[in-house]
Amino acid sequence: MAGLELLSDQGYRVDGRRAGELRKIQARMGVFAQADGSAYIEQGNTKALAVVYGPHEIRGSRARALPDRALVNCQYSSATFSTGERKRRPHGDRKSCEMGLQLRQTFEAAILTQLHPRSQIDIYVQVLQADGGTYAACVNAATLAVLDAGIPMRDFVCACSAGFVDGTALADLSHVEEAAGGPQLALALLPASGQIALLEMDARLHEDHLEQVLEAAAQAAQDVHILLDRVVRQHVREASILLGD
C-alpha cells in the first residue's frame, strides 16, 4: 500500500468517506418492460442491472427439474467496457462463473423455492461499470429484481463488502481500496433475521479482527436494507397510483 494513504489520520478515506460510511446508493425497479422483474442500481460508480425471468417451465433438459423446489439459475456478466482495462469476454470466464455460482447460493437461501416445484427462476445480472463491490451491487440489484418479479422470498438479501486498514474496518470498498490488496470480506445478509446468506473473505486477516470487520459489513448491509426498503416502497406507491387505487 505504498504511496496511498487509505485512511487519513483524521479518519477519512480516499474518497472522503468515514470508515463505516456507504457510497451513494440509487436504485430503480421495473426498468424493463419485457422481463418479469428488473432493477438497476448505482453504488457510487458501480452500476449494475438485474433481470429476472420466471418462475417458468424448465428450459432445456427436463432432467434438471427438481421435484420439490424451483431451480435458481444465475448468470453474471460484466460489460466489456465496464472495467478500466477492456475485458475480452463479458461472461464465461472463471470469475463470472464463480460469481454466478455465488449468486445462486445466495438466492437459493432467500427465495422460497419450495413454492414452485419443477420450475425455474432465471436471474441475470449485468455489471455496466465496475468500481469495487460488484458482488454486493449485483446481489442488491438482484434482490430488487426478484421482488419486482413478485417471487416470494424469506427476506431481502442485502450485501456489502468490508475491508480492514490500520486497525479500522472499512465498509463498502471502492475500486482503489480493493486494489490496494488488503483483506476483503463480502457478506450477504438476510437483514430481518440477521442470518448470513453468503460470506467470503480474501487475503489474510487475524482472527481477533474478524469480528470487527464482520460487524462493519453487517452494519453496512443493514444500512443497505433501509435504502432498498425505501426504494421498494416508493416503487409500490408509484405503481399503485398508476393503477388508480
Added chain:
Amino acid sequence: MASVALSEAEKVYIMHGVQEDLRVDGRGCEDYRCVEVETDVVSNTSGSARVKLGHTDILVGVKAEMGMPKLEKPNEGYLEFFVDCSANATPEFEGRGGDDLGTEIANTLYRIFNNKSSVDLKTLCISAREHCWVLYVDVLLLECDGNLFDAISIAVKAALFNTRIPRVRVLEDEEGSKDIELSDDPYDCIRLSVENVPCIVTLCKIGYRHVVDATLQEEACSLASLLVSVTSKGVVTCLRKVGKGSLDPESIFEMMEVRPWFCGWCGDLAGTPAASCPLGYTVGILPIHILDFKPGAWRTVGLSQGSADLTRRVGGWRLWTGR
C-alpha cells in the same frame, strides 16, 4: 434472434393491417417509433451512448486503446466491433446462445464502416507503422423489441460522436528512440467527425408491402428484410438482405425508393431541430436529427406523433435513478 410466438390469426391481423398502412401500434408503414438517445452514460469509457427505440434498449461503450497499425494501412488506426447479446435481453441468449447473433451484427458493423469516408481513420494514427489508436466499440443489448440493426447503428454513431481520445505527442530524442507524451490537460482531446457515419435503415417485407422499424411481432410475420446503411448525404455504404425468405429484385428497388426520398431531405435539413422539420414525423429524418446535435448536448428525439416535446430530458438512466 429473439423471437415471439405468434398464432396464425395474429399474423394475419398484422399483415392485413400493414396492407392498409396501419400497424398494430397505430403507426403507418414508414413511421419510426420514438427514439431516445443519451450520451456519456458510462464514465470509464472514452465515449458511450444509450439508445431506446420502443422497448429495444442498446448501450454502447467505446474504449480507445493504443495498438499497432495494420500492415496494409500503416498510417491509420482502426475500429473493432463487439456485440454482446446479454441474457438480460432474452433468456435465449444465456451462455453462448447470443453469440451467433452477436457475430452477425458485429460483421454488419464492420461492413458498413468498411469505406474511406465513414470515419477519418488517419486521425487515429499516432506514428506511422508503430502506434495508433484502436477504438473498441462494444455494443451491449439490454432489451430487444425488434429493429436491432437500426437501433445499434444509431447508438454506435452517438457513441462515436461522444468519444474523446486523449491527445498524444511523439517525442524523438537524438538516438532515434521515440517517446509518447500524453497531454497534461484532460480536456485536450481529439473528437471524431461523425458526419459521414452511416445509419442502418431496415426495411421489412410484410406481405406485398414493406415497413420500417418493425417490432418483434412484425419481424415474426416478415420473411425477409433489406438492410441499407446510408450516410446523411444519401450515400449507401452497405446493402444486405437478411432473413430466411427471398425477395424478388423488383421489390428491392421498390424498397430502395424509400431511402433516396428521405435522405435527400436529411441532407437539406441537417441541423434543424426535428420539431420545426417540415416533414414532421416522417421516417427519413431519423438518422440526421438525432445525431447532428451540438457537441456535449444530447436530446431525445421523438418521431412518432404526439412526442412534440423533444428536448425534454425524459427516459434514460437519469430517469431510472431519479436524478
